[in-house]
């Protein structure tokens with residue numbers, strides 16, 4: 105995504121180090137980190153929550169910016185709309201991260217022994233929030249429309265698995281059962297850090313089941329009882345060993361737990377059965393999105409009603425030869441159920457349809473906070489192949505309700521990345537080494553270090569005909585901040601690019617590595633964007649991290665093997681040549 | 693056109709001694725409410741608000757309004773959070789510097805806050821609006837309006853006497869800051885793309901503009 109590439113120019117400097125250089129070239133620039141040890145556990149979690157909110161705002165912003173970069177051609181205008189004027193000025197003074205990233209990294213670093221925290225919230229929450237993906241319920245909000253249903257469960261497919269309290273021994277048990285769910289579902293690899301593209305996850309499955317449809321014809325009952333908005337509390341069907349809750353997650357907030365476990369059960373049925381087709385997007389992404397939609401928003405306090413007055417669209421894409429039969433559908437996210445769905449009538453044969461219809465939602469004004477209006481345009485086909493023509497999302501919590509005039513919005517695509525049904529697009533050759541704290545004598549290193557050596561990729565299969573300008577991006581999750589992100593250089597026009605890039609992440613104990621996941625994604629670099637070919641995830645594949653369910657703990661058996669060897673052989677390089685899979689579970 | 697959501701994300705940050713009313717002022721601005729109970733801010737917080745900015749000012753013949761998403765950082769005034777709060781200074785485009793009209797020490801500390809800003813903000817001379825808060829407590833006033841104005845003039849920044857309790861001047865102060873930022877942005881953008889740019893579309897005469905530019909143009913943009 106361009107925004108982050110451009111951003112990286114200011115926010116980051118390359119931090120590769122020679123492969124064997126002992127230190128201190130650390131990914132997180134310890135010298136720049138703040139000493140926040142004076143914070144109490146409660147304060148820490150309080151701050152972490154604020155940072156989490158900021159992180160979400162920023163993801164949304166990055167999404168907005170990347171769209172701007174594609175759509176605004178006037179450079180001066182672009183500079184002001186994107187905030188580049190400010191970033192550039194700041195970059196002259198502050199070479200590194202945003203302050204909030206710095207604090208985030210600093211909080212992450214000052215780990216404290218778990219189990220000493222605020223009993224109400226669960227001991228390690230603060231720390232988790234500082235370093236984690238958004239919490240499950242927040243993720244919900246970010247995830248897009250209904251069509252995402254099939255992918256969001258997938259993301260969380262393993263959360264029932266107990267987190268591994270310490271590596272490496274117990275890891276093996278929890279994992280194998282989850283593999284079948286994760287494989288072969290053709291979840292296309294998507295641009296992982298494409299920010300807050302809410303409907304994005306919905307890109308879910310353009311190829312997995314081409315016969316499937318948008319939701320119109322499906323039986324409502326089946327749908328609403330299985331959608332993510334109101335997950336049924338079905339008992340766990342997986343054969344997860346009944347491991348007792350580990351100390352650090354035993355007290356996780358109930359809302360989190362219940363959400364996740366039910367998703368998990370949902371996902372197994374969704375993915376294995378015929379239900380799958382109900383949730384698949386079908387023809388998403390087949391039509392190049394263009395055009396705009398005009399609507400106004402009004403909240404009627406007397407009737408306690410939100411009124412979405414849909415006026416018209418302009419210059420819609422053609423679903424078929426020179427025609428579309430458009431209609432508009434809305435959801436009030438995070439509710440993705442049928443209750444939340446409203447539709448206009450279909451306008452036949454028009455790329456500039458006039459709707460002039462009001463879609464209404466009964467709710468209290470204060471409940472608008474935290475809701476997002478998802479408005480999508482679809483081509484209706486009598487044979488049932490409805491086609492996605494674009495969408496718009498409006499965060500209602502921050503909408504200016506004084507503004508009741510009709511406004512124009514550009515329609516946005518959901519941008520799935522084609523996977524062509526390929527399971528992998530080549531392989532990545534790398535080596536890793538874990539150096540525990542103090543293991544080199546004299547108290548060195550001061551914290552555990554993870555050394556990564558990205559050597560080369562082999563046998564890449566280009567996305568289109570031609571070649572690949574490849575680079576590899578690495579995160580050590582759950583830290584998905586910029587501070588955690590490392591990139592190799594771009595190697596142009598090669599299907600066997602040699603990177604020879606090394607990096608060091610610090611601040612780890614062995615038990616952190618059991619909760620962590622080193623994610624490597626290989627991208628094709630384009631002038632103003634990038635596209636993912638595939639990736640690998642090295643972790644214990646437990647489906648959860650520090651007690652929170654996460655989709656990205658989806659390592660294959662082979663990948664898990666590498667991570668286990670890493671943990672079992674501290675101080676030694678572990679070599680790995682792994683397929684760049686196209687089915688990484690999307691990261692939020 | 694841009695993404696349907698908003699046109700600009702503008703980030704402000706409120707700073708000043710503990711208890712001067714930063715949290716209250718922002719709360720008044722975003723929610724129109726006031727809480728007389730003192731709940732000191734832990735480290736950092738922020739609020740958001742959506743506003744529409746009209747470049748020509750309220751009475752100008754306006755082009756279309758710009759949709760602004762404001763992110764308003766609220767810092768803890770307490771000393772112990774200082775290293776953390778100053779880290780956030782660099783993330784903000786403009787600053788609301790508050791003191792408490794009923795607390796002289798908070799006024800004396802304004803200079804220190806300004807030098808902190810000069811050190812840690814995104815540039816040496818960021819846009820700042822000074823607010824003497826708690827103007828509703830007239831009978832407890834310890835800082836004269838003239839004194840405060842003088843100080844503000846010395847730094848070349850606008851000054852407002854605000855009340856988070858009754859809302860007086862609160863929006864005005866924040867909107868003034870927004871106006872400063874939007875104009876600075878315009879200058880920055882102009883400067884880099886139209887080297888000798890003179891034609892501008894805001895309410896100022898071009899000479900005024902140029903003076904302002906000489907004064908403020910030192911930023912790295």
Ligand SMILES: Nc1nc2c(ncn2[C@@H]2O[C@H](COP(=O)(O)OP(=O)(O)OP(=O)(O)O)[C@@H](O)[C@H]2O)c(=O)[nH]1
Nearest residue numbers: 710711712713714715716728730733769826856857
């Ligand atoms: N009468 C009056 N009281 C105010 C005003 N603004 C704030 N207060 C009160 O002053 C106290 C402190 O206000 P806060 O807004 O919490 O102060 P702060 O600057 O955020 O303090 P820290 O978070 O510790 O940095 C609270 O009891 C407020 O109710 C005001 O304009 N008038």
Ligand SMILES: [Mg+2]
Nearest residue numbers: 714715732733
């Ligand atoms: Mg406060």
